[in-house]
Amino acid sequence: MTFAMMFFGLLTVVAALGVVFAAKPLNSALSLVATLFLVAVHFAMLGADFVAALQVLIYAGAIMVLVIFVIMLLGLDEASAVSKFKVPRYLAAVFCGVFLGLLVFAVSSEGIFPVGIMDSVAGGASESNPGSPREVGMVLLTEFIFPFQLAALLLLAAIVGAVLLAHEEKRPLGKGRGLSAMQQKNSSEEELREV
Amino acid sequence: MEELIDVGLVVLKAALVMGAVLKLAALVTWVERKASALIQNRVGANRAAILGFDLAGIVNTLICDPVKALTKEDFVPKGVSQFMHSLAPFMGIFPVILSFAVIPFGPPLVIGDRIIPLQVAQLNIGVLYVLAMGSLAVYGTVLAGWVSNNKFSLLGSLRASAQMISYEITLGLSIIGVLALYQTLDFAEIVNQQSGTVLGFLPNWGIFMSPFNVIAFIVFFVSAMAETKRAPFDLPESESELVAGYFTEYSGMKFLLFWLGEFAEIVVASALVVVLFFGGWQLPWVDISEWGWQGSLLGTMVFGAKVSFFCVLQVVIRWSVPRFRYDQLLDLCWKKMLPIALVNLVLTVAFMLWMDG
Numbered sequence: 307m308t309f310a311m312m313f314f315g316l317l318t319v320v321a322a323l324g325v326v327f328a329a330k331p332l333n334s335a336l337s338l339v340a341t342l343f344l345v346a347v348h349f350a351m352l353g354a355d356f357v358a359a360l361q362v363l364i365y366a367g368a369i370m371v372l373v374i375f376v377i378m379l380l381g382l383d384e385a386s387a388v389s390k391f392k393v394p395r396y397l398a399a400v401f402c403g404v405f406l407g408l409l410v411f412a413v414s415s416e417g418i419f420p421v422g423i424m425d426s427v428a429g430g431a432s433e434s435n436p437g438s439p440r441e442v443g444m445v446l447l448t449e450f451i452f453p454f455q456l457a458a459l460l461l462l463a464a465i466v467g468a469v470l471l472a473h474e475e476k477r478p479l480g481k482g483r484g485l486s487a488m489q490q491k492n493s494s495e496e497e498l499r500e501v
Numbered sequence: 502m503e504e505l506i507d508v509g510l511v512v513l514k515a516a517l518v519m520g521a522v523l524k525l526a527a528l529v530t531w532v533e534r535k536a537s538a539l540i541q542n543r544v545g546a547n548r549a550a551i552l553g554f555d556l557a558g559i560v561n562t563l564i565c566d567p568v569k570a571l572t573k574e575d576f577v578p579k580g581v582s583q584f585m586h587s588l589a590p591f592m593g594i595f596p597v598i599l600s601f602a603v604i605p606f607g608p609p610l611v612i613g614d615r616i617i618p619l620q621v622a623q624l625n626i627g628v629l630y631v632l633a634m635g636s637l638a639v640y641g642t643v644l645a646g647w648v649s650n651n652k653f654s655l656l657g658s659l660r661a662s663a664q665m666i667s668y669e670i671t672l673g674l675s676i677i678g679v680l681a682l683y684q685t686l687d688f689a690e691i692v693n694q695q696s697g698t699v700l701g702f703l704p705n706w707g708i709f710m711s712p713f714n715v716i717a718f719i720v721f722f723v724s725a726m727a728e729t730k731r732a733p734f735d736l737p738e739s740e741s742e743l744v745a746g747y748f749t750e751y752s753g754m755k756f757l758l759f760w761l762g763e764f765a766e767i768v769v770a771s772a773l774v775v776v777l778f779f780g781g782w783q784l785p786w787v788d789i790s791e792w793g794w795q796g797s798l799l800g801t802m803v804f805g806a807k808v809s810f811f812c813v814l815q816v817v818i819r820w821s822v823p824r825f826r827y828d829q830l831l832d833l834c835w836k837k838m839l840p841i842a843l844v845n846l847v848l849t850v851a852f853m854l855w856m857d858g
Contacts, residue, residue: 332585332647339640359629367636371643371662378647378655438625439686 311351318344331377335370342366356439506615514621515602522601525812526764530566531559533764533816540820566757573753578650581750585648590755593641594762597769600634603627604772605689607782607800608790619782619797620689627688628680631773632673635728639665641762642730642737642747649750657746660827661730661737667834668727668734674842675720678849679777682710692781696788704785707778711852716845718778720838725770726815727834729763733822736830771811772804779807 321344324337342365349358446454537543577586604627607619624630639662646658683691691707699705708714727734738746748759775781782800783789789796789803825833 336640336644343637355624355626356629359626359633362633363629363636367633367639368666371636371639371666374640374643374647375659375662378643378659439629 311348314344314347314351318348332374335374335377338373339366339370342370356442510617511621514617514619518601518606518621519598521606522598522765522768523761525768525808526761527563528559529764529767529812529816530760531563532813533819536813536816537820540817567754570754570757575755576750576752578750581648581650585644586750587755589641589645589648590751590758590762591641592644593638594758594765596634596637596641597762597765600631600769601772603630603688604769604776605692605781606804607797610794610797612794618689619801623687623689625685625687627691628676628686631769632669635672636669638728638766641759645751645759646747649747651750653743653745654747654749657737657743657749661747664730664734664737664830665728667831668724671720671834671838671842672724672728674839674846675717675724676777678711678846679707679714679717681846681850681853682707682714688776688781692776692783693790695780695783696790698786704780704783706780706783706785711849713845713848713852714778716841717849718774720842720845721777722770722774723838724834725773726818727830729766729770729815731763731767731815732819733825734830735824736827739824767812767815768808771808771815774811775804775807781807 318341321337321340325334325341328334328337343362346358346361346366349355349361538545577583602621603624605618605620605623610617610619642658642661642665644658646654646656646661649655680686683694685691685694695704695706697705699709703709708718730737737743738748743749748756751759782804784799784803789799792799
């Protein structure tokens with residue numbers, strides 16, 4: 307545990323708390339961007355530069371833009387966001403507590419991870435870097451080629467589905483081109499976000 | 502002590518590079534005014550001179566403009582979060598400056614036993630790092646459009662984000678073929694590989710490495726120009742439709758920050774083109790990496806000259822070409838450049854296999 311790790315760890319926790327406690331959806335989403343970016347910093351400190359770059363490129367740069375897009379277009383305000391929850395709130399606390407306990411147990415106990423996670427944290431970047439783009443690419447295109455292609459197929463299906471949902475037949479004006487059509491469009495964008 | 506010197510050197514390099522990028526960006530604003538006056542016969546910029554010296558008109562742009570912006574009222578619309586309103590211009594400019602950290606601007610400087618790479622950070626994923634920073638640049642515009650509470654701003658930022666996300670794809674796809682030729686993502690290594698000649702007389706620059714790299718260069722350059730959101734791709738801020746697009750509600754220094762970010766983007770785009778396709782700091786036919794500190798100095802100047810050339814080229818294009826219509830803009834990306842980039846990738850890999858026999 308170096309000083310930098312403590313520092314960025316603290317920042318990550320603060321940003322993550324911001325996601326949960328921010329009243330406005332947009333502030334919450336921006337906190338999530340910061341959290342994802344800081345997680346990338348942790349990856350970089352552990353010597354996994356490639357994963358760090360992908361984390362920023364895909365999560366912070368692409369997926370979160372889509373989320374913010376949806377928030378902007380739907381114009382959510384704080385009141386409607388809270389009132390939609392039908393489940394009692396204490397249940398959320400219980401589940402989060404159980405998950406936190408599991409995480410603490412997993413990190414603190416030895417032998418759960420094949421590579422000692424605490425060792426790699428202490429050691430930092432090693433000489434033979436298994437996280438370099440060349441190594442990751444090699445493994446991805448030989449050993450894990452089948453799951454890799456399967457994931458690509460899944461994403462393709464998701465894209466085709468999203469286009470199908472978002473596609474709107476050209477209708478003459480006055481026949482559902484107004485508010486109802488807008489609402490339909492919004493719901494399909496929500497689908498896109500979930501994808 | 503040794504460690505202290507190392508840290509000091511990195512800080513010095515970071516400060517130098519940041520200063521250089523911002524200065525170059527400011528210089529491009531001056532070039533832009535002069536070029537616009539020349540090309541479109543605009544009155545004003547072509548009269549900016551001090552005591553008859555045309556070149557001294559640079560003072561008007563570099564000193565008077567910031568002073569004017571600093572003394573203007575910083576206007577924030579009613580009912581808008583002050584913090585978010587101030588955050589947006591910074592979110593716009595910070596990834597642009599950060600992305601310059603991995604670009605090598607000269608051959609390593611050797612002083613005594615110490616080898617100082619002329620590059621702020623040598624990452625083995627340099628190219629991905631720049632693309633990641635480019636993908637973060639969207640937030641500045643999106644946030645600016647959202648917090649302004651103005652429909653013109655919102656429309657502008659929606660256009661900007663759709664445009665930037667679309668062209669990011671062609672930007673990344675166009676260079677995969679080139680990166681396959683280099684076999685690395687490290688910019689310093691990429692520039693090192695571009696020394697010497699190909700076919701006996703052409704400099705061994707990225708653009709001459711394979712016959713298809715010209716296609717990659719054109720697609721990359723057009724995408725990079727679209728990422729900077731300037732004419733012919735300036736729909737997010739098209740004055741005739743959206744007042745000023747996503748920064749309609751910005752004034753004073755915050756407005757100038759958006760502007761500076763745009764010009765810094767031009768500098769970064771030019772630097773990327775130079776490093777990937779035009780040999781970085783390499784001088785054709787002469788190997789300057791063996792020349793000691795003189796080589797480092799010369800390399801930095803060569804790099805600066807090449808970057809300046811592409812900056813001026815972008816300015817000239819900006820003032821010569823009219824704006825696209827929005828559907829034309831997206832058609833160009835998805836229906837023309839995307840297939841071209843994919844075909845180019847296949848052709849480049851085929852060329853590599855053919856060369857290997």
